[in-house]
Amino acid sequence: MKTELKEMLASLNSPAEWVGLRHVAEDSRSFQVRDERVEAVNQGISEGVMVEVLVDGQFHYSATADVSKDGIARAHNRAMALAEFSKGWSLAKFSLDQRPKAVGSYASKTSQTLDQLGMQELIALLVDSTKAMKTSDEIVSRVAYAQNAVTNMTYVSSNGSEFDQTFSHNFSHLSATAQRGSDVQTRTNGMDVSQSGYEFFDREHMTAESVRIGEQVLELLDAENCPEDTRDLLLAPSQLYLQIHESIGHPLELDRILGDERNYAGWSFIGLEDFGKLQYGSDLLNVTFDPTVSGELASYMFDDTGVKAEKEYLIKDGKLLRGLGSLESQSRANVPGVACARSTSWNRPALDRMANINIEAGTSSMSDMISSVEKGVFMDTNKSWSIDDYRNKFQFGCEYAKLIENGEITKTVKNPNYRGVCTPFWSNLKMVGNGDNFEVWGSFFCGKAEPNQVIRVGHATPHCLFSDIEVFGGAR
Numbered sequence: 009m010k011t012e013l014k015e016m017l018a019s020l021n022s023p024a025e026w027v028g029l030r031h032v033a034e035d036s037r038s039f040q041v042r043d044e045r046v047e048a049v050n051q052g053i054s055e056g057v058m059v060e061v062l063v064d065g066q067f068h069y070s071a072t073a074d075v076s077k078d079g080i081a082r083a084h085n086r087a088m089a090l091a092e093f094s095k096g097w098s099l100a101k102f103s104l105d106q107r108p109k110a111v112g113s114y115a116s117k118t119s120q121t122l123d124q125l126g127m128q129e130l131i132a133l134l135v136d137s138t139k140a141m142k143t144s145d146e147i148v149s150r151v152a153y154a155q156n157a158v159t160n161m162t163y164v165s166s167n168g169s170e171f172d173q174t175f176s177h178n179f180s181h182l183s184a185t186a187q188r189g190s191d192v193q194t195r196t197n198g199m200d201v202s203q204s205g206y207e208f209f210d211r212e213h214m215t216a217e218s219v220r221i222g223e224q225v226l227e228l229l230d231a232e233n234c235p236e237d238t239r240d241l242l243l244a245p246s247q248l249y250l251q252i253h254e255s256i257g258h259p260l261e262l263d264r265i266l267g268d269e270r271n272y273a274g275w276s277f278i279g280l281e282d283f284g285k286l287q288y289g290s291d292l293l294n295v296t297f298d299p300t301v302s303g304e305l306a307s308y309m310f311d312d313t314g315v316k317a318e319k320e321y322l323i324k325d326g327k328l329l330r331g332l333g334s335l336e337s338q339s340r341a342n343v344p345g346v347a348c349a350r351s352t353s354w355n356r357p358a359l360d361r362m363a364n365i366n367i368e369a370g371t372s373s374m375s376d377m378i379s380s381v382e383k384g385v386f387m388d389t390n391k392s393w394s395i396d397d398y399r400n401k402f403q404f405g406c407e408y409a410k411l412i413e414n415g416e417i418t419k420t421v422k423n424p425n426y427r428g429v430c431t432p433f434w435s436n437l438k439m440v441g442n443g444d445n446f447e448v449w450g451s452f453f454c455g456k457a458e459p460n461q462v463i464r465v466g467h468a469t470p471h472c473l474f475s476d477i478e479v480f481g482g483a484r
Contacts, residue, residue: 010172013057013164016080024088026062026104028165030312031055031075032354036157037122041134043150049131056354059083063091065101067336071355099340106335110169110314116176117302118205122156125206130154133211140218141184144226152218153181154209155452161312169314177201177305177464178208179452182218186225193422195225195407198246198389201305201450201464224408227420233481234409234424240384240438241426241477242377247406249449249467250390252365255430256288256295257465259399260322261456262333262341263360272458274397277430278328283343286328289434294368295323297332297346305450305466306350306363313358315347322346322365326434333360352461359457364450364466370440377439377473384412385479387424403427423481436477441470 013029020027033055040048056073057080070086072079122130134152141150159175182197197217202208243251259276263269266280278286299308299317308317315335322330331337333345337360349358378386392405409424410417450466 009162010164010170013162014170016077017164017166019077020081020084022061022084022088022166024061024063026107026166027084028060028107028163028169029080030058030060030354031162032159034157034159034353036155038153038155039131039134040151040153041131041138044135044138046131046135054353057083058351058354058357059087060357061087061091062102062104062107063088064095065103066091066095066098067102068094069357102336102339104167106313106339107165107167108314109167110163110171110310110316112171112309114173114309116174116203118176118207120205120207122206125209130206130209133209133214137182137214137218140215141182141222143219143222144186146188146229147184147186147222147225149185151181151183155179156206163310163314165314171310171314173308173310175203175308176205177203177452180209180214182214182221184221184225186229188229191229193225193228195221195228196389197221199449199451201452202448203303203305203307228408228422231420231422234385234421234479236480238476238478240381240412241474241479242381242384242386242412243472243474244386244388245447245449245469245471246389247387247404248367248469248472250393251404252295252367252467252469253362253451253454253465254393254395255399255402255433256323257332257362257365259430260332261360262331262337262343262345265331266337266341269456272460273456274399277398277400280341280343282328283331284329287326287435288323288328288431289326290437291325292370292437292440293323293326293434294321296320296366296368297322297330297348297363298366299347299363301364301366301448301466301468304364304448304468305464307466308363311347311349311358312351313349315349317347317363320346332362334358350463352463356459356461359461361456361463362454362465364468366467367440367469367472369443369446369470371442372439372473373442374445374471377441377471378412378417379415380439381412381473382414385421385424386410386412386417387426400430402430421481424479425481426477426479428477433474433477436474437472438475439473441472443470446470
């Protein structure tokens with residue numbers, strides 16, 4: 009495809025200062041089983057090209073599903089027409105500095121394809137997973153879901169960029185719902201994701217997870233509600249990844265801070281003047297943008313504008329250093345950013361987005377953290393969340409919790425929730441888990457912008473302990 013795109017690019021004879029072609033083809037397959045019966049088998053195929061031009065210091069776009077030479081030429085002409093139409097509404101001037109030359113290739117590390125695993129074997133695994141969840145007649149619904157998406161992206165530009173990237177993304181979801189009278193409880197495996205092949209859908213692991221879910225959902229029926237008070241809070245990575253996503257990732261997006269993104273998912277409590285100055289959390293908080301982690305959901309070599317991806321500290325020793333901003337946003341904001349211009353597909357321009365946003369491992373073991381707590385609660389796996397339009401005040405609910413009393417894990421409690429405000433919450437971070445309890449999580453469904461773009465992001469973190477957090481049970 010790279011050779012064909014280069015030939016098409018040359019044939020455009022464009023008067024633009026710069027032209028880029030980004031070809032994307034994706035094949036996505038999903039499978040769902042409910043109560044040992046196959047409920048859905050789906051396949052989605054998408055292919056097209058985004059044409060981008062730089063004219064008079066402005067970038068303009070047009071996308072096409074017609075990947076022929078004539079189709080791309082027509083898209084190029086539409087982009088040039090948009091450049092002419094909109095030249096009176098310039099917001100900022102850009103140049104080739106925002107589209108560096110990029111050459112290379114990247115591919116997810118995979119060891120098994122669907123053909124090697126077999127569609128029947130995968131469906132049988134999901135059937136058996138729902139069967140393993142049936143540990144009691146009180147379990148009234150069991151679901152097992154699997155999805156894999158293989159994406160091939162090829163990029164060429166008039167200043168010599170030519171690179172290709174192939175991604176294989178996986179998502180599995182296991183869920184058991186139990187009912188006793190009016191009490192209904194659900195336990196899941198969270199959002200289990202990876203960048204790998206079909207080896208991700210491992211029978212031994214998924215069976216063990218199914219049994220665990222089936223047992224723990226029954227625990228919740230027998231449990232008391234989470235107490236309502238202020239206490240230490242130990243968060244598992246299955247919950248903490250979403251806390252990172254909502255209260256660190258989204259607030260640090262430079263286009264949101266600049267005001268480009270408000271009506272879909274809100275503004276940000278962060279101001280441009282905060283970078284390099286704001287103490288975002290305790291000195292134990294170290295947050296990195298790292299698209300180089302093998303197997304994490306949003307690892308890549310280049311972003312969708314050709315910027316090389318490198319590990320960077322967003323927050324170091326609690327201090328805010330960098331934003332999540334593309335080269336365009338960096339030039340407008342005069343704030344350092346990262347290689348985070350990403351798009352959901354061929355028919356969307358690249359925006360400031362999260363990739364892998366991780367909390368670096370600390371020095372504390374799980375036993376260290378638990379033994380240090382006199383009165384606390386351990387919460388596992390996100391159930392619900394809410395955050396205000398400034399991405400500042402939040403409330404999260406979890407599926408499963410355990411009380412921590414006098415340095416020991418004691419009884420299970422249900423309907424656990426906690427609330428807080430971003431910088432005070434992160435300032436109460438008092439212990440960070442070491443590499444032994446470091447886990448890789450992420451989301452298949454991070455939404456932003458209008459028209460909407462849904463992308464896949466990664467978050468890796470150890471367990472973390474916070475002091476003086478408001479917790480409560482039940483819905484509020």
